[in-house]
Amino acid sequence: MHPTLAYAAHSPTSPLVPFQFQRRALKPGDVHINILFCGVCHSDIHQARDEWGNAAFPMVPGHEIVGKVSAVGSAVTRFKIGDTVGVGCLVDSCRICSECQDNLEQYCDNPVFTYNSPDPNGGTTYGGYSDNIVVDEHFVLHIADSLDPAAAAPLLCAGITTYSPLRHWQVGAGDKVGVVGLGGLGHMAVKFAKALGAHVVLFTTTPSKIADAKRLGADEVVVSKNPDEMAAHNGSFDFILNTVAAPHDLDAYTLLLKRDGTLCLVGVPDQPHPSPSVSALIFRRRSIAGSLIGGIKETQEMLDFCAEHNITSDIELIAIQDINSAFERVLKSDVKYRFVIDLASLRS
Template sequence: MYEARGYAAQSSSSPLEPFTFARRELRDNDLLIEVLYCGVCHSDLHTARGEWDGTVYENGTLFPAVPGHEIVGRVKAVGTDVSTMKVGDLVAVGTMVDSCRTCAHCQMGLEQFCEKGATWTYNAPDRISGENTFGGYSNLIVVRQEFALRVSHPEAQLAAVAPLLCAGITMWSPLRYWNAGPGKRVGIVGIGGLGHMGIKLAHALGAQVVAFTTSEEKRQDAFALGADEVVLSKSADEMKRQAASLDLIVNSVAVAHDLDPYLSLLSLNGTMALVGVPAQSHPSPSATNLIFGRRSLAGSLVGGIPETQELLDFSAKHGILADIETIPIDQIEAAFTRMQRSDVKYRFVIDMQSLRSPDKA
């Protein structure tokens, strides 16, 4: 076993605090990874606070809970059958650490939609032992080789690569599926951890990017990120000028809100993809907005392993990184508080040098 150190929530009402636990011995196809950086996602907060119990998590949060699924690290050891990675390689781990690998969806490289249920990086049962998975708010993680991704960005950029593993792929997957690119007008709703990556990626794909924000203060930020137009969504006039003009909207807002004003901005056959998961449901949209215009309201869930590797390679080629603020792990509760009030541009990333790496137990 490998003794690992991290931060865990012991209950939905307790803060994240230091936690020592065991990582399993390597199976034949496993990697032992030293975690260098881990991004801080709203999903981490929702899980630690039990806000998704009964919705995303049918059986609730399993405590103690170690969050973290935007992981960049270095391989420390490999199992006997590992052929794709070697000790010393820089690798990344996202929202999944396993799947059945045999169902139709897994065979298509859509492991996030595994028919038998993907094994999430935290708060999920291991497929073999049944033990609860612990995430990247720790100094070590064990992952099967097929769910570790290659990183080709320079080492100096690794902290800013970490958010690509959730925020980045969450936006990349719908942009790719609905063919964002030259000749397409793409709306990005929300300029936060997810939305700022959506603007950068849609711009790099060659789409005409329209960013939507409730904050006038973010208008210039959105232009700097690559938006061609920026709309203050609280302004009826600005919203009206975008009526029936967008081929795709990727809505990253994770708070329940009225979807109808955005649906009316879609052109004929346009689609709005929801990627933010609110603690409470959105109000039901009007059927009229969908019927008159043959518009679609859809959802999208991160991306499979091939698509995530594609994102990492594309981002390295085009110099795309998250805008981040690095923190030591003992500031995670303060980071949660600031994240709730959108007081970060645009993603916190934990520097795991703030934890000492233990030796094998």
């Protein structure tokens, strides 16, 4: 067993506080990781505050994990002590269903999430707001030494959540791509779409974000509250990635799609979006779709793509002792663009 220091929520209304527990002893296929950095995802807040109705307490959030391998099981072949590695949203799946066989473990009917998930080894999984973790090697990812490990941590969720739909809908050179929202997900979507060769348009309600969006790679920025700016793009987009995690009118964006264009949702609001207009869809054969994270194979592909193109997240590094104020700042969109916890602060 591995003694573990962490921060945990003990109820939907209580702050995260120090917490101690035991990680399991290594099985033959396991990798033990000393966690260096962990990103703070908006879904950590949703779950810690039980906004999705599935919370188990105490809860140790965190699924954007980067660390160093400190021990490996006897059957491990892909990792060695000292490797820089990552762990994302999944730590296990059934491995036998058609989704798993197609390297789409995120769509498995029985996934094991990195935290707040029934653990096949007993109890509930605990995540990366902790100083170490034990994970089956199939769900561990290589992080290139060329990437800043702190800035690479959000790639394990914010990165793959935006990369996966861009790849699935085959975004590339010559495509006109919209990104709705410039937060933790949106800023990664802009970087990826630009690196894939698309003409990138960022939609924001905040004029003060225009300069930053262009710095990140957007070719154009549209203030979505301005009807004239929106109308100027009617019927012109091949693909729009909507990262906003609050309910809003989707028709404003479906009308901007070309025939056969797709509006893909990756933000998860705590209330439903208003029902979209059927006519906005059927008269141009437009689609509204959704996408989750990617599977392990695609996540490794994304990390390799980031190493090739020198892509990481824009982050603000914090101590674990500041996690509760960071949660409040995330809710106010007061971060550019992802908080990352330096776990050295936990050990100290």
